[in-house]
Amino acid sequence: MNVAVQSDFATQRQTMVDCQIRTFDVTDQDVIGRFEAVAREVFLPASLRPLAYSDAALEVRANGALRIMLAPLVLARMLQGAAVRASDRVLDVAGGAGYSAALLAGLAREVIALESLGELSAAAGSNLSAAGISNAKTVTGSLDGATVSGHFDLIFINGAVEDNFEPLLGKLSPGGRLIAVRKIAGQTGKVTRFEKIAGETSQRVLFDASVPVLDAFVRHQSFIF
Secondary structure: HHHHHHHHHHHHHHHHHHHHHHHHHOHHHHHHHHHHOOOOHHHHHHHHHHHOOOOEEEEEEEEEEEEEEEOHHHHHHHHHHOOOOOEEEOEEEEEOOOOHHHHHOOOOOOOEEEEEEEEHHHHHHHHHHHHOOEEEEEEEOOOOOOOOOOOOEEEEEEEEOOOOOHHOOOEEEEEEEEEEEEEEOOOOOOOEEEEEEOOOEEEEEEEEOOEEHHHHHOOOOOOOO
């Protein structure tokens, strides 16, 4: 990538921060700093790089399967709501080619990027390595977390959930948080933070967001005969 192109992306990145993220009630300077530092275009296929700093969610495909890269303003406000701590062990779920993991890696102690699409998981590993990020690693497996060991201080889900995410709640450490867009039929999606306190899980709605439901967390209709 030549110097002129890099400079243009840097300008677009700062415009994204100033005109999208800061204006969407994102005030956490550590979160803002990550969006200023991490080159979003690096985590996109060449065909989508011209759209890297648009305000839209982007569709990233692997072998016909689809993964949505969340719009920057939604992702930033979710990260702010997650209240990431420097000591956190984080599970980043369905993060595609690694952008959200790269952002989280600068805020937390350790990040496990869990992706069920093998091609994207491999891309995430390459992208994170190329970015010089050493405290994030990739795991390919089901999004319910069955293939990852241990517990996490934060579980960050890049998409909406309707059902079947309870196994992830079971992987929270005491005081741990899970953040995702909770979708209930007939309602607008709600970015929700779940927190495990004294063995019980509480939940708090942070803001509204419209994002696709991840296939692994779709509620399947029950048929009554």
